[in-house]
Amino acid sequence: MEIFQWKLFLFFCSFLITYLIFIQNSSFKNSYKIPSYYRIFNQGLNITFNTYENIESGLSIQSRKLLILTYTTFFGDPFPIYPSSECGFNTSSFQVTNNKEQFKSSDVVMFHSRNMPSMQELIHLNNLRGKDQLWIYFTMESIYNNPGVNDIDKYFNASATYGVDTDIPFPYRYHKKRLEVDESFNKDYFLNKTRMVAWAVSNCNGDARNKLALKLVSYGVDIEVSGGCAGRFPKLFSSKCRGRPCYEDLRDFKFYFSAENFLCDGYITEKYWNTGLDYDVIPIVLGGSNYSDPRLAIPGSYIDAMSFDSPKTLANYILDVSSNSTKYNSFFKWKKRWQLDSSSFFCMLCDKLRNGINFRTNPLLKTMNVEKCIRPQEKFNIWINKS
Secondary structure (H helix, E strand, C coil): CHHHHHHHHHHHHHHHHHHHHHHHCCCCCCEECCCHHHCEEEECCEEEECCCCCCCCCCCCCCCCEEEEECCCECCECCCCCCCCCCCCCCCCEEEECCHHHCCCCCEEEEEHHHCCCHHHHHHHHHHCCCCCEEEEECCCCHHHCCCCCCCHHHCCEEEECCCCCCEECCCCEEEECCCCCCCCCCCCCCCCCEEEEEECCCCCCHHHHHHHHHHHHCCCCEEEECCCHHHCCCECCCCCCCCCCHHHHCCEEEEEEECCCCCCCCCCHHHHHHHHHCCCEEEEECCCCCCCCCCCCCCCCEEHHHCCCHHHHHHHHHHHHCCHHHHHHCCCHHHHEEEECCCHHHHHHHHHHHCEECCCCHHHHHCCCHHHHHHHHHHHHHCCCC
């Protein structure tokens, strides 16, 4: 009888150990979701909570708010994480502060890449850091224009930036599909447009886009340029607005040259989103991204330069569309099925925190991998020399 009891005891211990290993390695291991009491088990930089409850469910019994500290500035200005009641869900349990004295009591701490503390300060903060504190790295800069991350990757749990290879997507503009097709968009966008391509450019260092613009001009595409670099191109136009292009500048144009200054995967800036789509011109995009991915751009809303066999076939297509009202208007059909979303960085951050973030090993090294810029540039160098 004693032998049987001993075997039963060993079986129970074996079962318990197996169960604990299963829990340890379950799908919750590398995920973040708001827990009751915010109790967290920190294993290296892979954070796991002991309980998982949605903040809106009414089941969670925590009494305090989840505190988000924006530790750095954003180019000297306040961090672009502004509390909002227009997120489509309850955000009352989230609080944002830039008070560094609240560092130890903060649940989430965000750092901007271009305003990162010194290495010495970062090490000091990490030593003060509680085991349950989440650090998020934020940038909207291209990888080429961003400080290196090799030395700081180990301190961060997640990245928040543009593109799809990030933990918290912070694109230059949010967009989404309409719930129903809106058939009211029947405007003739071709009407009264008498000029071809506009381009406002002040950063003269975008070698790829400069080469393409000159090639298109050589093939008969009329590009009018304003800004600090306009003198490098044959045809100039005077801006009616200060700073970025505006409706008064673009209302007579059919296209806008929405070329990025760096060709990097996922890097699609306001040149496409705001200048092109807001002013009812067709963006001619040049970048390192897969524009056909609906997570990155709106299908049918642009002309993707490098999707053509050569710069010459691109130029011929632009000339064709510029003289054909039916083809031209087809680039605005997206308005029936898609809409630009008013969502904000704050909404996306809170949504991710409440629904869960699946962490990756070395998130910064993967997100800010320079190969994401080298490969598109090499592809462009081959493509631009085709005739």
